[in-house]
Amino acid sequence: MKTSAPSSSIEDYVKVIYSFTEWQDKPITSSQLAQRLGVANSSVSEMVRKLKDQGLVDHKPYSAITLTKDGVRLALSMVRRHRLIETYLVEQLGYSWDEVHDEAELLEHAVSDTFIERMAAKLGNPQRDPHGDPIPTAEGRVLLPHAHRMSELDRGHTGRITRISDENPELLRYLSAEEIDLDADVEVIGRKPFGGALIVRIRSAGRTREYDLADEVTSALWVHSDRSHPGCVLGD
The missing domain is CATH 2.30.30.90 (Ferrous iron transport protein A (FeoA))
Known part of the structure; x- marks a missing residue:
């Protein structure tokens, strides 16, 4: 059982792995993960080993990367944070939808669970963000439109x-x-x-x-x- 909170890097990795597969069945590869995160392939290999050691991903050499149940749980928590913050920035602070992603990337690691849940309540517990991506519930349920x-x-x-x-x-x-x-x-x-x-x-x-x-x-x-x-x- 993990006794410390995951690092922001680990949170970013599992979120990107989940987001890549959310609207398609094809799993992500190491090179695709490196491209999306803007890091070297060697950095991805090292982090994937760490994620595997922590029970967050399944991965064999030269194969795609998939999240375990624990990995999905952490990813959904981060996706919920990211998309709620994006929604708040647009609806409450007047950001345009092309501005919110980078801001949410910074804020999602800094705020508490209590802050996120109060933000969700303030927004009326929305089901999707400004781009139409579904916002997971606090329990980790996702209503994914058939599209x-x-x-x-x-x-x-x-x-x-x-x-x-x-x-x-x-x-x-x-x-x-x-x-x-x-x-x-x-x-x-x-x-x-x-x-x-x-x-x-x-x-x-x-x-x-x-x-x-x-x-x-x-x-x-x-x-x-x-x-x-x-x-x-x-x-x-």
Whole structure:
């Protein structure tokens, strides 16, 4: 049984491992983890060994990295902190959604559990953050919407935007300028010839417009289908 709190580095690692697999089934590799954290592969190898020794990950040489039950529990705690802080910054302090990620990265390690729970209560215990990512409950339950990347949708598909990746702040600023936001209604019209842009009709902010969206944009947008299951609960 661990007697000391995990370091911020350990918390960051398990959070990134979880976040990589939250919207897909494919586990993360050491090189992908290094890229996401902006560190050398050798640093990742050393930290993964430490995580394995602490019972937080399962890993064999040259294979992908997966979280254990204890690792998932710690990751969900950190994800809850991060996404609640992002939500608070947007709703209470007037931050834009492209500004909150880095601020939350700093704050999530510094505040107490009591602070986080009072923040959650102040916000009305929201189920998602400003980008549409689900906020785990204090008990570690996650309501994950059943959604697909817009880039994977066929002509005639309809739904609404339920998640927008926050990996690229410039992309978030572009979407904001184009008034493409969460819960916007979407209809896929088709695709430009020769692998060109996806043509979509989006109703947002009270008006309907057609867009020609590049793959970099449509890969960052997740759409909940009008015909799909409302979602699944993880953590039971």
